[in-house]
Amino acid sequence: MKPPPFVYHAPATLDEALETLAEAGPEGKILAGGQSLIPLLNMRLAAPAHIVDINRVAGLDTLRLDGGVTAGPLVRHSRAERDPGVHALQPLLRQALRLVAHPVIRNRGTLAGSVAHADPAAEIPAVLVLLDGTVELVRRGGRRTVAAADFFTGPLESSAEPGELVNSVFFPALRPGTGTAFEEIARRHGDFALAGVAARVTLDPGGHVTHAAVTCVGVGPVPIRLDVTEYGAAAPAGEPDWRHAARAVQAAIAPETDIHATADYRRHLTAVLTGRALRAATTRARAHPAVPPPTPTSRRPGSAPPAAGPEAALLRPAEGPPAPPAGAGGTLPHAEVSLHAGSEGAGPGAVAPGGTGEGHSVVVEVNGVVRGARVPGRRLLSDFLRHDLRLTGTHVGCEHGVCGCCTVLLDGEPVRSCLTLAVTVTGRAITTVEGLADGEEMSPVQRAFAECHALQCGFCTPGFLCTATALLRDNPRPTEEEVLEGVSGNLCRCTGYQNILRAVRRAAELMAGEG
Amino acid sequence: MFGRPVRRKEDPRLLTGRGRFLDDLGHDALAAAFVRSPHAHARITGIDVSGALDVDGLVAIYTWEDLEGPVAEPLPLLIPHPELTAGRTPYALARDVVRHVGEPVAMVVARDRYLAEDAAGLVEVGYDPLPPVVGVENAAAGERLVHGDVPGNVAARMTQENGDARAAIEAAPHTLAFRLDIERSASTPLEGRGVYARWDADDASLRVYSSTQTSTSVRMALAAKLGLPLPKVEVIAPDVGGGFGVKIMHPWPEEVLVPWAAMRLGREVKWAEDRREHFVASAHERAQVQYVRVGFDDAGRVLGLDVNILHDNGAYIPYGLIVPIITSTQVPGPYKIGAYRVEFTSLYTNTVIVTPYRGAGRPQAVFCMERTMDRIAAHLGLDRAEVREANFIRPDEFPYDQGLTFQDGRPLIYDSGDYPEALRMLKELIGWDGFPEVKAAAAREGRRLGIGLGCYVEGTGVGPYEGGHVHVTTDGRVHVSTGLTSQGQGHETVFAQIVAEELGVPVEDVTVVTGDTRRFAYAVGTFASRAAVMSGNAIALAAREVREKALRVAAEALEADPRDLEIAGGEVRVAGVPGSGVPLATVAVLANPLRYAFDEEAARATQFAAPASPDEPPLTGEPGLEARGYYSPVRSTFAAGMHAAVVETDQDTAEIRVLRYAVVHDCGRLINPMIVEGQIHGGVAQGVAGALYERMAYDDHGQLLNASFMDFLMPYATEIPHVETAHLETPSPLNPLGVKGAGEAGVIPVSAVLASAIEDAEDLPITRMPLSPADLHHLRHAPPP
Structure with missing residues (x-):
């Protein structure tokens, strides 16, 4: 499971990126977080001739809080999730982001990438649709803004044209008297939802429902938005009964059966989740202060000051008309991830695929030592560490980002090295399991794992150690739930996890004792 | 140690x-x-x-x-x-x-x-x-063939019977008949x-x-x-x-x-x-369809049991009939079945081959027996634990002959166990008797709880043999090797513990190598919870031989009677007198008479250094302080256990959550309780995975639809319950260490236990595993039969 050959481009500016994209044509794919694209490459389900890696384009990681949340193409899920300003302005984002895969995936995945990927089971597109957000697309010589409702056109299909890049996604701010919620059911924590519902409810000062809408995920070709104001408005103040809304939503969707759930079950779940989400959103609407959120700020040094105050947020376009129910299901063609497309030809900085003698110089600081090698553009960071640098402590268990064995720290943040191209991270610092100990002295996390018998075969262990090390650095006194969430993206087949959870808590004790 | x-x-x-x-x-x-x-x-x-x-x-x-x-x-x-x-x-x-x-x-x-x-x-x-053959029933129909020269897709059909089961069922006061299904996992x-x-x-x-x-x-x-x-x-x-x-x-x-x-x-x-x-x-396992008929008396005692199994062996059968033989012989579990007949048909399908997966046919066997016990209890209105109790083999009935032939070709005779005590411990651990109040209290809050239990007996430590080599080198360090391999079981540790105990040396001085034919070429392998039993005993026997040799060599050097000596603290000495003897390192030097000295220690073993009887040969037996030992049991040893779980099923979404999971486990003497518990935790996790999450989703064309970790739902930490454990130790009389195997124990009864608990919560018959929320939802809304 290795990526097929492609020409790798690493533009330094947006213009250069757009130029390359335009020339790459339908054979070009943009690499930002890569958490959806690289699994498809590794499984050889996608074989683009050109990969345009935008990770080195300056200025694409701008997160602007200005009447809403505007995220540039390199704003990672984890950053938006943690940012208190984002949460104050639009709490639905954090509510949804906590359901997006696992924390380690969120460290790389981007909001814009989620939108561009247009997976109908994904949370962020549903949020964007529910909030009447917009998508700004840029291409060589032009830009346009598309309403969320018009952006998603089918499973993994969007209205992005060849050569276009999602330059930003805009999530309007929460209005006073409004509450939101995201409820979903997944088979495993972090999996794509069998069904999910994002809800938004607005109450007037008397407690009457003035607006209510839901967006359903996993039950149609695109996120399905439905206005349910009428069901809430009919109820007396403070006591909206959402059962009718749930039934109406259930009747309006046409999900499909797959190996995880039947269409009937998904319909049933969507009704249950609609009720839960609307009730939770109603409760929050009551609690949401009519005073505006904190003063918006730019989250990136040097970016322009906010153009408008909180009032501007209130003046964002009001609710649009409710989207019609999704069409009658049916089998829609599963397009490959066509993020963007354009025409023919190799762009600037192009390097031919595959072979010897050619390739990219990758220089990284690994465990405090600068190391380098010349590798093809498609070399995965996991293989680069293991086979080029011969640091075999990092293991490979699935090569599609699910198992977590290959987790390393990239500038301190845990990431999947099997979902990262080595060339993407040139110039950055990596810590692998070999770098956790202080000489011969094992780290507290390592010692706690030995003490608690938290490993058996030891194959998944390096990934757990790296993940736990970052977790405890950021949160030295985690609760049991925080420990569980923290390691929830790593598979272990031997231990049943019980002793791993104990070991992480024990490591916190050891670190506190030393501190 | x-x-x-x-x-x-x-x-x-x-x-x-x-x-x-x-x-x-x-x-x-x-x-x-x-x-x-x-x-x-x-x-x-x-x-x-x-x-x-x-x-x-x-x-x-x-x-x-x-x-x-x-x-x-x-x-x-x-x-x-x-x-x-x-x-x-x-x-x-x-x-x-x-x-x-x-x-x-x-x-x-x-x-x-x-x-x-x-x-x-x-x-x-x-x-x-x-045309592909997918699914064991399609295979049994025989309309399409996987191998053109194998009619009916039947690789083998095999029957074992102890007594006249069909007659016993006919004559029984109560009878039940039902079908059970278990899907593939890996x-x-x-x-x-x-x-x-x-x-x-x-x-x-x-x-x-x-x-x-x-x-x-x-x-x-x-x-x-x-x-x-x-x-x-x-x-x-x-x-x-x-x-x-x-x-x-x-x-x-x-x-x-x-x-x-x-x-x-x-x-x-x-x-x-x-x-x-x-x-x-690679390989999968587990898929079986079982047709069960049982006859029983008013107390729930099983008078006759007749089981017919369709076993899916995949496209080829290189590993033979081991899995269905284990299923068919481990159905009786800890019970005295009046008369038992089992027939299996092993069938080819156009799917990945089937070879043993942890438990190796036992989870299916236990699902069969324990679902039967629950059915009997429900039919008679009796407590599920009581019905099991009524059928148990009593502690004074060992060795107990089940009258069948096990996977090693040997008679299925249980060596030891105490099933009533294990059940008593389990009921106490999970709070069995108090559960009705817990359930009622939860119901008042609108929550649906259920409790279930399952019992099993597991043949472990099958032959034919394993060996071990123990070598004390002249630096006093002890090098151990055995031919079987390790995949996380901690063999390097437990085998070192055994040697440290036998030789009286610190465990730090012992190193163990497994699975390297350069070091030890005779072995069978690591499977069937056999490593501790087989290699553990072989290594213990080798260590005992080394000990005898050390005492003999030291006795000569000390001019003492070997019977007065002991090994303690890395020294061979007069029993109970520290400092009276010679270090084990020196004994290792003396055990190898030398002509050439290459260091001062070696010089002590050269021909002009040591006082020796001029009329005796310098070497008795083999040189070096080392020995090989082999252990070959007459038959398997039988570990046992009982699990119980409390589950909650969501009334709206049909999600299934395991709130508590309790295990009472008996693998004879424990060598390292930390490692045994780790094995149980991991086994239970795999059991929960197999019961609620994992399956191999083949479509009618024989395409595996979930061939990735995205869709094959191996659980994360968020899906696995905390496991509470208690140990019972009934030593095996069959081997010197009194141990039984533990590697597979955790996984074996989990599907049966969770089916029992979900059935209790839902009041719906659970007849197939795994069970997803979607499955449970449809069971709830299925038209009544």
Whole structure:
């Protein structure tokens, strides 16, 4: 499971990126977080001739809080999730982001990438649709803004044209008297939802429902938005009964059966989740202060000051008309991830695929030592560490980002090295399991794992150690739930996890004792 | 040392990235990749490699046509059985016909794995699709055939009977009949399979590293397949990233082809299986349909039990009938069944082969028996625990003969156990008697709770034998080796504990090597919860022999009677008198009479140094303070356990959550309780996975729809309950250490336990596993039968 050959481009500016994209044509794919694209490459389900890696384009990681949340193409899920300003302005984002895969995936995945990927089971597109957000697309010589409702056109299909890049996604701010919620059911924590519902409810000062809408995920070709104001408005103040809304939503969707759930079950779940989400959103609407959120700020040094105050947020376009129910299901063609497309030809900085003698110089600081090698553009960071640098402590268990064995720290943040191209991270610092100990002295996390018998075969262990090390650095006194969430993206087949959870808590004790 | 939670000797290297797993070796080796069948059943019409020849770095492409001699013949039928009359095994590379998606058709060797995959993708294979057989009932219908020369797809049909079960059922006051279903799952270790071969042309010798559960047998298989003298083949199992059964199967096609290509090319060749390959080209287990008839009395005592099993063995049956034999013989569990008849039919399907996965047929057996116990209880309105109690073999009835023949060809005679005590402990641990109030209280809050239990007996420590070598070197350190392999069980630690106990040395001074045929060439392998029983006892016997020798040699040096000596603190001394003796290191020196001294210690053993009787030969027996020991049991030892769980089912979403999970476990004497508990935790997790999450979703065309970790739902920490454990120790009278196996225990009854608990919560009959929320939802809304 290795990526097929492609020409790798690493533009330094947006213009250069757009130029390359335009020339790459339908054979070009943009690499930002890569958490959806690289699994498809590794499984050889996608074989683009050109990969345009935008990770080195300056200025694409701008997160602007200005009447809403505007995220540039390199704003990672984890950053938006943690940012208190984002949460104050639009709490639905954090509510949804906590359901997006696992924390380690969120460290790389981007909001814009989620939108561009247009997976109908994904949370962020549903949020964007529910909030009447917009998508700004840029291409060589032009830009346009598309309403969320018009952006998603089918499973993994969007209205992005060849050569276009999602330059930003805009999530309007929460209005006073409004509450939101995201409820979903997944088979495993972090999996794509069998069904999910994002809800938004607005109450007037008397407690009457003035607006209510839901967006359903996993039950149609695109996120399905439905206005349910009428069901809430009919109820007396403070006591909206959402059962009718749930039934109406259930009747309006046409999900499909797959190996995880039947269409009937998904319909049933969507009704249950609609009720839960609307009730939770109603409760929050009551609690949401009519005073505006904190003063918006730019989250990136040097970016322009906010153009408008909180009032501007209130003046964002009001609710649009409710989207019609999704069409009658049916089998829609599963397009490959066509993020963007354009025409023919190799762009600037192009390097031919595959072979010897050619390739990219990758220089990284690994465990405090600068190391380098010349590798093809498609070399995965996991293989680069293991086979080029011969640091075999990092293991490979699935090569599609699910198992977590290959987790390393990239500038301190845990990431999947099997979902990262080595060339993407040139110039950055990596810590692998070999770098956790202080000489011969094992780290507290390592010692706690030995003490608690938290490993058996030891194959998944390096990934757990790296993940736990970052977790405890950021949160030295985690609760049991925080420990569980923290390691929830790593598979272990031997231990049943019980002793791993104990070991992480024990490591916190050891670190506190030393501190 | 014995019985203490000694920390693992394996851990420092595994925690610091210094473990050595298969793909950590051979950085300069060529890489292999395989062209695999995309069809479940097809005739190969042609293979065109021309498109792949331009790939830079390509070294070779092989198809069946290129194979010769024994390599071109079908792979061995590993475990022949008289009833296995239609045993079929695959070729290393498909010849003419492919019979499951993933079957290897061509082998590509290239400079690295990226290039090998590029080339493999460019090999064009022509297929003429044939109708596939998917599902055991379709196989039994026999309308389509997996193998044209195997009528009805029947590999084997086998019956065992103790008493006249059908007559007993007819005569019984109560009878029930029902059907049970269990779907496929798989071992799924996080490290896939892998093989790395180094051919030394000058020496005409082959060294192979394989991520295997049996390096000694891989070695013998390779010598036979490749036509090499056995002494010219070495096989080493390096650190292995989990096995759970799938790596006991051997020799895999890849395991033969990689060394074969290395010899042919004169280059090192390596293949590290990727995750997708592991799903479609290794092995699965579990799928069975069971038809049960039972007759019982008013107390719930089983008077007659008749079980008919359809067993799905996949496209080929290289591992023989082991899994269905285990299912059929472990159904009776801890119970005295009045009369028992079991028949199984092992059927071919166009799916991945079936070989043992942790539990190896036992989870299905326990599902059958325990679902039966719950049915009886429900029918009679009795407490489920009481019905089990009424059927238990009593502690004074051991050895207990079940009147059947077990998987090792030996009589199924239980050695020891105390089932009533285990049940008493379990009921106390889970709060069985108080649960009705808990359930009622939850119901008042609108929550739906249920409790369930399950009991099992597990034949462990099957023969034929294992061996161990214990060697005290002249530095006083103790080197131990055994032929079977390790995949995370902590053998380096528990075997060191055994030796430390027997020799009276610190456990830190003992190092253990497993699975390296250079160190120990006679072994069977690691499976069937047998390592502690088999190698543990063999090593103990070897250590005892070393001890005798040390006492004898030291007695000469001390001019004492060996019977007055002991070994303690690394010294052979007069019993109870510290400082009176000689260090074990010196005894090791003296045990090897020398002519040449190379250091001061060695000088003590030279011919002019030691006082020796001029009329006796300098050496008695063998030189060196070392010994080999072998342990070969007359039959298996039988561990047992009982599990209980409390589940909550969501009234709205049908989600199933395990709130509590309790285990009472009896594996005889515990060598290291920390490690035994770890084994149980992991086993229960795999059991929960198999009951609620994992299955192999084949469609009607034989395509595996969930061949990835995205869709094969191996649970994360968020899905696995906390496990509460209690131990009961009834030592085995069969072996010197009194131990029984523990490796598989955790997984065995989980499906039965959770079915019992969900049934209790939902008041719906649960007859199939795994059970997803969608399944439960549809059961709730199914029209009444």
